[in-house]
Amino acid sequence: MMLVVVLVMALGGDARVGLVITTIKNASTLLWTWALFAFFTSFVLGFVMLYDAIALLSLTPWSARAMKLWSGVWLGLSAIAIIVNLAWIYPLLREASPDRFSVARTLLATALHVSVGVLWPGLVLLYMNTRHVKNTYARIASGASTM
Secondary structure: OHHHHHHHHHHHOHHHHHHHHHHHHHHOHHHHHHHHHHHHHHHHHHHHHHHHHHHHHOOOOOHHHHHHHHHHHHHHHHHHHHHHHHHHHHHHHHHHOOOOOOHHHHHHHHHHHHHHHHHHHHHHHHHHOOHHHHHHHHHHHHOOOOO
């Protein structure tokens, strides 16, 4: 959801942000609740990722598990957000202002959402499950040095 608002601001200014918020808010209470939940959850997950990334630098034992958990939760939230955006939000926006919310802009927003919201956490999850990372954390758990 936040990505939609950021893209709308980048592509068209504050009038579009107001239109997006008003359209979502007036469409349904459930959709507005989802938007607020997704915004708050992504904000919290951003801080979790920052804290965990700092812990990963020092190879803190819990950091690998936490990063895998972060990646899984972010992937789940992104998958649900893509479905909600494509099924409900984009059609509402296109209906509210067809000249401002074209198919090309919808495809651009969806491509950016997939690249940022799905590919990045997916790559993190794959990397954190590699043999090299698992061996490093196993050495740390046994008391050996990392170098």
